[in-house]
Amino acid sequence: EGRRRGSRAEGGAAFETARCPLPPAVPDLLGRDAELARLRAEAAADAPGGVVVSIVGHPGVGKTTLAVSAAHELASRYPDGSLAVDLRGTDDRPLSPRAALEQLLGALGLPARQIPASEPEQSQLFRSLLAGRRVLVLLDNAADEAQVRPLIAAAPGCLTLITCRRALAGLETARWVWLDPLEAPAAADLLSVIVGPDRVLAEPEAATELVALCGNLPLAVRIAGNRLATRPNWSIAYLAGQLRDERTRLSSLSAGDLQVRSAFEMSYGLLSPSARRVFRRLAAIPGSGFGPELAGVAAGMSAAEVQVRLDELVDVNLVQAAVIPGRYQLHDLLRIFAGERLEAEEEAAERSARSEELLSYLLRTATIAGRAFDPPVLTAHPFASLDEAAEWLYREASNWRAAQRRAAAAGRHREVVDLAIAMHWYSDGRTQQQPWDEIFALGAESARALGSRREEAALLNFLGWARYFCLGDNEGGRAAHEAALALAVEIGDRTEQAWANASLGSVLTRMGRPEEALEHARRAVDLSGDLPFWLGQGSIRNVLGTILRVLGRPGEALEVHRGLLADIEKHYDEAHPFARRFFHSATLQCIGLAQNETGDWPRAAETFRRARELFGEGGNALEEADAALNEGRARREAGQYEAAAECLRAALRGFTGVAAWWPRARALAELSTVHWLTGDAAAARRYRDEALALCEELGTPQARALACELA
Template sequence: MTVGESSTLEGVAVEVRILGPVEPALPPKPAQILAVLAVECGRVVPVERMIDLIWGEDPPPQARKSLQVHISCLRRSGLPVEHRASGYVLAADPLRVDLHVFRALVAEAGESGDPAVRSDRLGQALKLWRGAPPVHGQTLDVQRLAAIEGWVDAELALGRHAEVLDPLSSFVVEYPLAERLRGQLMTALARSGRRADAMRVFRDTRRTLVDELGVEPGADLQELYRVVLDGAGDARRNYLPRDAGDFTGRAQELQRVLGSEGGAVWWIEGPAGVGKSALAVHAAHLLADRYPDGQLFVDLHSPSGALDALLRAMDVPSERIPESHEERAALWRAQISARRLVIVLDGVTSVSQVRSLLPGSPGCLTLITSRSRLCGLEGVRRLPLDVLPSAEAVTLLARILGDDRVSAEPDAAAEVARLCGYLPLAVRITGARLAGRAHWPVSKLARRLADERSRLDELVADDLAVRSSLELTYGALDEQSRHAYRMVGFLGLPELPSHLWVPLLDEDVLDRLVDARLLDVTGSARYRMHELVRLHARELAEREDAAPDRLDFVRRAVLASLSTVDGLTEQLFLTVPRMQDPVGLVPTAPPADRDAWFAREEQLLTRTVERAAELGLAELASQLAEALVFAWFGLRNRYEAWERTHTAALDAVRRTGDLRLEAVLRCSLGQMHYKRDNLVQAQEWFDAAQTLFVALGDRRGEAVALNGTGMVGRDLGRYDRALDALCRARDLLTSLADTEGAAHALYGIGSVQRELGMDTHSVESLLLAEDAYRRSRSRRGEALAARGIGLVHRARGELDDAASHCERAHEMVAGTGDQLLACYTAQAWAKVLLRQGSLDRAEPLLDVALDGCREVGDRFGVALVRRTVGEFRLAAGDFAGARVMLCAALDEWTSLGLSLWRARTLRDLGAVHACRGDVAGADRCWDEAALLFAQLGTRESGEVPQWATRWSLAVT
């Protein structure tokens, strides 16, 4: 078992207690019987043995009958006592019985080489004892004594000599003849500097043993007496602070330190509050037995007199301590040259501060804690600390506060740890605050911590405070570094990648903040600031820097992001085009791998928009939000980030009263909902945008909103409204010479005409769209128009023409890198191949299309391809497989509210039923499909009579 490992028994609920008065409470004899069964929990206790244990050598004549009566009493109490052929058994998990939990904890302690774990497990085990057990008293008493002795050994190994004195003295009173226990008391007294008291314990022990047993103390105790008499057992040189009884985690770091040989020097570095001193002190306590000449501790936050303090700790008289630093260093090394010491130098700010304090002998181990990074000290081992893992932070909170309150509100406890940034100091402060407020639920503090403005105020308990801890580090910075620290905090971003800091900050300054552990380096040229550090820095910025200066820094950061993103935008096939034109951007070199860059930076860019919006930089926020749609969100269906950025920007824009920007953002949110297949919501956003554009007299904006309305109407089967909106949009955009916008409208018109069976008009509109897209150099639009023309030919049964257009569309899309559009062109081409009987060529296209739509979460695309796969399996004679895929598609169309596609899928399901000979099933599907087609007025309504004939012939 490693340091910091949790017990496998944590959370076990003890239900039967026999280490003291029996619980649950029972009459005397049933209680005694329960105790006997509990000792052997899960194992059968023979009747004869039970009678012997309960009544002894003189049982009553009706002992068996009495036993049965008492067993009935146990069962009426709800205890799972069962009869077996040879006796009775308590049929329960042994770990529901305190005795077995005790034994399991003792076993865990025995398996661990870490005294902290042994102390914890044995301490838990001993707390289970509430008095004398009703059975097996002598045997169990021996087990308890062994556990007590083991616990004291662990406490002494941890250096808790003074802390163990009171409980150890009480145990000695309980076990006056236990020599080993008395020897442990002598050791604890001697190591606490109370040698006379230790010798008195020996004399008392000798008197007791002679009076009670007529024997002298054993050899071990007599040898210990001689050691104490000579003064060798006196550990007055233990100057360590008290070890944290709730120390949690850091298993790997502890193992490295504990496994190192004498002469090692460790530089434990990390930011304020991360637990550097706690780790060093804990390790020093654990190492006390290996370094018997002393454990020294010097606080170098106040560096003056460090050598003086160390020399005094080594019993050097004041008159022998030289005045000069060099002479003191020489005397220090001479004093410890033959000693085995563990030395903790805490709060070091620079290498020069400790160079003269380091021992020159191999017998000493030195632990240095510092917020600064190690630089220029040879032969020193670096041990960097970061915040705790989330689970360990919650465990620390539980150990401070008590498992019951944490287990009662596990989600709130996890949230408190998260809001503390998993920083040990912050978690310890919250635990202390809650421990002192027993009436507070954990969730109350979680709610108070949620407010960033007051979080640092909440993280104060007695002499502990996150803010004051950070002030020490901040105060040691030069003014340039302080200003950079404040600005980074005010910017409010969790990380600073190179595209942000290069135009804003000097790298040398950032490195000084890294050296001070106020920033961390993550990856190449990327900096990160801990959440609580950021709050402190922002607090200082708002107090010390003028508002225009703070705002200008954020503005420049947003512009830096916008410059990078703007260089990565593409001409997407979206109903809503870019409607803002950022000016004054400085061109930047694009990242080598655009997809990897956006995947890494998406959250940061989203937060940049939100921060700009929070600070009232509405225009910049909306420009960056729109650019992100055309560089990443719209290309990869990143809907959540799309919605977050636009909602934040819209809130900021509405506060400024800029109606045009509000309409632009509403249009983009309509496009987002349209792509997500939230058609009703999309229509609401487009309608609101159109109203604003009309009021503003913005004809292009009105036309863009009409295009959106028309595409939504097409998908909802509202064809009259769709055609009206799309034709109005076409006319407006043509008059404005907006070729690409007019192409969007023409494409929508052609697709509506196709659904209505107006094939000639449809092809004409789509050809015009294709030409307009070509003139506006929209390769995506051109490909989609070609696909649309192919769909008309396919619907007419002109499969060669359909294949030509669909294949051409697919090849054009391949050159754009648009994976989602490629899924749609692949599906269209595959369906033509399917109709031509080329199943082997269609299948790989459908596989790629289905995977691609799933990958980006395109629900419409998934349903569309599933329906086509269902048609493929139907054509291949796999009727069961066809039914599975078509039913899955049908469920999706129902969820999306798309009646036309539901009708088409019902028609295909009817065909599956017909091929399986299920005439009733086919009729049910076809009747509903025919009704839907008739209501929609689509081309399929005229094809209904052909279905039965077509599929009946297919069966024969």
């Protein structure tokens, strides 16, 4: 691909709904009989695009409680799984559709590193996995229609439940269920269930006053009831008296969000001083989740100390334990409340110092973790292993990405640039895991602000790669690489000139302009003489050979690739074994493809076999499957039909395992051809029909062309 990059991968498709489970059922749902009946009726209705129901109401009115209760009750109607995602619609930065789809696809068995990068691809993949299945999806705390549309389980037999403050009137096929505060008797019944009927019967007037002060909102009543239930010596009148005090309620409980905030205020007041400090300082964490280590940095405590306080916060329902053990979340309203307490109770200088320390920690640790993957370093880093560094970067991604954005806005350009550059090699094998276009664009902008033109050129090249290779945006990639080239020429940076030209060769080939691509590739080879072999020369020469093959000059392509293969042996001891094996395999693939063009099918098949073995040894599942597909095609052309079918079935298994749908369609088409040649018409038709269905679903120009060939 003309970059020091790995190949794009896509995820698997086995259902693992435990990764996006429904929240636990609430045993004491009261006063919602009519709404539950409505949801049952809606779920029973048939709809070609699945049933979509939006539950709407004020914060704390019980939207999530109703949705979760209904989901548990209806789950038996959806035997293929029930999934739930918190969309964080009240955050300053709600969960993006792409991030939500990553969670949903992960729950369907797709490894994070193999999930497609773009939202449309993710949404298409999500819908394709739901086709023919009955699945319930709960989308909690939605922000707006644009956030929700790509996440809807738009397949017959599926149900999507949405909770949101707004009506989402723009959703074309949705039904709406509106929630009002509970009737006073139902609110009193809820309090009675939580604290026990004897206490309510003993203080009926105080109980009536208490639920009224809670605005009859289920969340407020539940939190107040929990406080009473865990403090049996308190009277209901005592708690009502606390709520009656406007200085602690902030304002009347009947005024919108303040209904919930007053309950939070009471819970907060019961905490130990150190737990209060931890809670309010959690508001500074920029991402969606955190562990004890990050909470400790925010609070100014050790991870061990903060763990004790987190347990206290979980006990009083101010912090939620996440599905992943050792991870925690703040509900959207609780995050707002924590921020208010932080501003009210801590001096500006202290808030600034804590925020600075947290931001610096995230930027510094992400940069160190990213640098662990630099080929000159590889193992020289403070993490116990590369896997540990990768796990930290994946787990804390929402936090370090937010830290990079904040640093850019604050003018901390040096740190923004360092982080972006550190992600260069880490991003290689994780093309789908992060929004690399945003990360590298921020880096390029900060380098420009610093006047660091060499770094700007490098980051523009990284940005071009992120656009064309990760997102399929060829035009955007071309523009970034042309900007990098112009800047590199201006400052005399031969290294970035070489990479920009090589990348333009790859992009222009993808755009159907191989003659222009060849000019850039030749310039890249001429400029790459000063680059280390493993970090430049080899990749650039493979780009040249690939373009020559595309131009119908396989003999010249073979000369380039074979010369490169000989040089690999000369430089064998200079590279890390993983990088060496991958590059060797990729070069063999290039040679095999050129041999195909010469009609030397038996030799091409053997070349692909060697590449396939090396990719397999390195754990490169997608590349191994691709080599198996190429080997199968070569063996079919050589008349080795049984061996061809075996290779193609292996390719099919590999592509299915990583959800690589376009290569899978090609493998199905090849299998159909092989079975026609062996006289097995039934199998040939079966594979052809499956390929046609997949091509229709994909809808890309390539897929349409293949469908025409198969028809």
